[in-house]
Amino acid sequence: MTSSQSRVPELYQHVLVVEDDPIIALGLEDTITDLGVADVRVAANVATALAMIEERAPQFALLDVGLVREKSFAIAERLNTLGIPFAFSTGYGADGVPSAFSDRPRLPKPCPTEALEVVLRRRD
Template sequence: MSMLEGRRVLLVEDESLVAMLAEDILLDLGCEVVIAMRLEQALRNLQAETFDLAVLDVNLGDARSYPVADKLFERCIPFLFATGYGAAGVEPAYRTVPVMQKPYQKDDLETLLQHLLTCETSQRKTEAGSFGCSCTPHFNGSGRNQIRAD
């Protein structure tokens, strides 16, 4: 049994085909998935439900997912950003949050989500307003992950 089995994941993704792909991957990993395609919907879901993990697309049409990230941080729910632009697509204040470059790859997503559940040092907000983790994985889209010690 995988450590992801039965975990509730908030998936915030505005592109329907991309959301379906990510949902299929998460379901294959044994997760329960709640999809939000708009910022307001994600914030409502987060307020109404309990989640173990979250995967946030950075760009949601004309909005960004940073308000969701802030709420996840406040609730100590591990999360990652997913973007086609990689780490460069994330505002500097959030650059220490794990980033997975799209398109979603099952092995990369599984490894990163497991890491989020087992990382000894959880994400925290620093005095400068950014987040930090002592062991932040970054996926470069090549199928290989790189763990960066911050």
Template sequence: MDKLLSGRRVLVVEDEMLVLIMIEDMLADLGCASVTGAATINQAIALIESQGFDAAMLDMNLNGNMTYLVADALATHGVPFAFSTGYSGDDIRDGYRDRPVLRKPFMDKDLVEIFTHLLSG
């Protein structure tokens, strides 16, 4: 896994700062060269438009707003991504039901599995 994430640039879209910091630390420990966090939809879209990412993890709900605009921007730029959610994940919009979903709370191994799936395919 270290080789798979080594040198990779990852975007993490998450509005809970403690969760964001935890994910950033986990990904850095797994060898990512850069982990960029975004806490709002507008911030995430601006980052996607201005930077290149190898993969992304996208909280489905940022402060009560579904993040499909961010998912659309990632898809347009060809960035593989997974959703993360504390909910069931059953309400994923058509067109994105095939995306992997990481259920919160999660462990390191769950994060590894998601990014292995995203970056190996």
């Protein structure tokens, strides 16, 4: 096996987490940082997340589907337009995500560290 075949993809280094539960958000931030990601920013709602994306686009985003009184699909649409990869973190089944995003990874809540690490590996 050549070194390029055995090389593990690098982690994204600038990640946006959109999560409205502060305990879950803190846990995700700590876990992602512990995996080796340099910059993790957290937004609790759609408006804040969109502003953060415009200020400095992440390399990857993890979106909680159900935020307080709103869904994260407007964020997903913006990320899609910008070509930024993202995954959903949700307690909902496949029916909770519109078909336009059916190709995006979905992580369960609570999210196993191993599954989180897989989606945080660069694919480019």
